[in-house]
Ligand SMILES: Nc1ncnc2c1ncn2[C@@H]1O[C@H](COP(=O)(O)OP(=O)(O)O)[C@@H](O)[C@H]1O
């Protein structure tokens with residue numbers, strides 16, 4: 001396996017407030033890592049450090065084994081898709097223009113190639129082709145979210161960062177989008193870092209789940225492992241709330257039950 005992203009003893013503070021103290025994490029190529037934890041624990045901060053939207057105050061972040069400090073920032077961001085909650089689409093641009101924004105920057109002359117790419121990504125995220133000419137305000141929340149994902153994927157990045165991307169849509173749409181993103185991940189082999197505050201979502205989507213509390217890593221393990229061997233009280237409480245649909249190593253989804261075998265109470 002090849003390491004795709006590595007945090008080495010990363011420190012990040014906002015003024016006096018330290019959010020990440022000594023944050024170390026390794027993500028292998030092709031993994032789907034879900035980052036789960038309560039509001040304000042530092043999830044978004046961790047994500048933004050990967051594409052250079054934030055700079056660490058200490059430690060290193062490596063992508064493909066190279067410190068991102070030494071990388072060209074524009075280049076770095078083009079290779080890292082970023083999708084966040086709600087509509088972040090350009091309101092004055094159509095669906096097609098939104099999705100083709102970065103591909104157009106990349107291959108200015110090849111409009112045909114861009115058109116094909118738009119068609120391909122619309123299909124992959126499950127958008128009907130007749131939505132091409134619509135503006136964001138003429139789409140449902142779920143459709144807007146799909147366009148956002150297609151736009152993040154359109155430059156064929158090797159890494160996709162997603163920050164609570166399905167937080168603003170209804171339950172049914174969320175379920176559909178979860179299914180789509182799992183499929184996209186298995187089809188493209190893209191490395192995904194997915195932030196959520198919803199433990200069920202984390203268990204269903206992640207090949208590995210990172211549980212955070214107050215800027216610290218509580219546990220970093222497969223969904224099954226999290227249920228079978230919760231490393232801390234925090235993880236035990238988080239996972240014990242309900243039965244979980246877990247993503248298994250062979251891509252199946254299975255309802256797994258918390259057993260808490262190494263915990264006594
Ligand atoms: N730009 C900022 N300036 C000051 N404090 C910030 C800033 N961004 C985030 N914070 C604080 O840092 C902590 C972690 O924020 P964040 O990473 O956004 O958490 P999460 O995404 O887990 O909810 C929170 O307490 C938040 O209020």
Ligand SMILES: [Mg+2]
Pocket residue numbers: 043044045163
């Ligand atoms: Mg956040």
